[in-house]
Amino acid sequence: MSDIPPPTEPGSEPLPQPEPATRDELLELALLDLRERRAALLSEIEGLEQRRRQLETDLNGSLSGRADGIARRLKGFQDYLVVALQDLASQAELMDLVVQPLQVQPSPLDPVPEAPAAASMAATAAVQQIPPAAAGQFSQDAELIRDRLTSFQGQPDFYADPWKLRRSLEPAAAALLDDWFLNQGGRGAQASTGSRNRNALITAGAVAILGDLYGDRFQTLVLAGEPERLGEWRRGLQDCLGLAREDFGPNSGIVLFERPDALIERADRLEERGELPFIVIDAAEQVVDIPVLQFPLWLAFAATANELALEQDLP
Structure with a gap:
């Protein structure tokens, strides 16, 4: 009983079945999708390349102009620091760590020089200390x-x-x-x-x-x-x-x-x-x-x- 097809109603026709897509059409659709994805990726890569070039331009413009000046300043500071440390070491070697106070009292036997003569001698010594050309x-x-x-x-x-x-x-x-x-x-x-x-x-x-x-x-x-x-x-x-x-x-x-x-x-x-x-x-x-x-x-x-x-x- 189950093998007997159901009776068709009078005046009705069977519905047409869709034809399966051919292999070439499927390949064409797949290629079209791949092309669209490739175009989107290329566009995105181009945008990233433009951003990279812009960043490189900005970095070069802001750093290259000052790099030489910064290097010269660092070199100058290094040279000055070395000389300053050498000077400090030299001065430290010449310093007297303990300075004894020196007290000088006049002796009653010392002759008292006359004021005009002392002033004249001091003036003469001062003139002699100054080089004539200067x-x-x-x-x-x-x-x-x-x-x-x-x-x-x-x-x-x-x-x-x-x-x-x-x-x-x-x-x-x-x-x-x-x-x-x-x-x-x-x-x-x-x-x-x-x-x-x-x-x-x-x-x-x-x-x-x-x-x-x-x-x-x-x-x-x-x-x-x-x-x-x-x-x-x-x-x-x-x-x-x-x-x-x-x-x-x-x-x-x-x-x-x-x-x-x-x-x-x-x-x-x-x-x-x-x-x-x-x-x-x-x-x-x-x-x-x-x-x-x-x-x-x-x-x-x-x-x-x-x-x-x-x-x-x-x-």
Whole structure:
């Protein structure tokens, strides 16, 4: 009974069955779906590539311009720190840890000098302690100074002895030193060249000439308010004068200072010992302390407006 098909109602026809999809149509649908996915992935990859390129551009623009400046500042600070630690060690070795008070009482047998004679002797000693050229206008040494300035404008002597100028001076730099020595008497401000390295070259020329005049009876004191600037001064003077690291320090020919009060104290001590301080003030120092003006030799570089603006822009 179960094998007998059900009777069909009169007037009804069997429903048509859908034809199965062919294999080619299925493959076409699958390929179309894959193409759409591939296009979406390619679009997403392109967007990510654009973001990567934008990030690289931003990073390069913000870091590459400052990388060299940061490296120079770090190098300058490192050099200054090494010299400062060496100076500190040298000063510590010279310090007296226990200072015994010294009391001097006049003896009744000592003769009492007359006041006018004592004052005259003190004045004579004070005059003798001041080198004659520094007290005047270097007029007696004008021929030597101009001869040196002329020779400095020739070919550089890269193998000259230490403390001799190993670089050439431009005519403008030689004229600046001529004015400072012979018109200002070694005491005054001069326009900055716009570059700390060129200012160091001019200072090196002055140091070389002062060395010919006074030998080792003077010491150069450089004032620059930041370690990076002092590092540039040290490298510039070292290159122009053929110096070594040990030539920078409290017991050497050149001492670097960040603070003017320490420089003034050092200059006072030099004069007490009968030596001559040569004070150099960096162009970034906008104010010259009044006590500096009392010393017989000082050279201050006056910065231009552009130079000051560049210094202020530096972090």
